[in-house]
Amino acid sequence: MSTSMENASLDGAAERSKTHEPTMIRRPLDHCPACGKSRFQPIVDLDEELVHFLCASCSRCWRVELGFVQRVPPATCDGCPQREQCTQVYLLDHASADAY
DSSP: OOOHHHHHHHHHHHHHHHHTOOOOOSOSOSSOTTTOOOOEEEEEETTTTEEEEEETTTOOEEEEETTEEEEOOGGGOTTOTTHHHHHHHHHHHHHHHHTO
8 A cells, every 4th residue: 555655756756757868969069160050960980889970061070979079080981971072171171270
């Protein structure tokens, strides 16, 4: 036999678990750190079990991990259909950085 106190505590626990359920990240980046646009395509790397986010506006690919955003070097993206385009942008970015 359950008492009203037992029911209250069980109901409270159930209610708390509803509010603290993990949620799926829908949009880990609001905008591209390089160009400021928000047109991302998720790129799944099955070998590494990672998801990168390719900016469709500037062809820069980003990895979001533990609250940090890092640029993905295209040389690490074997089999990605966007690799050639990303490589061109990556080389241009690094050529201009080396000029300074």
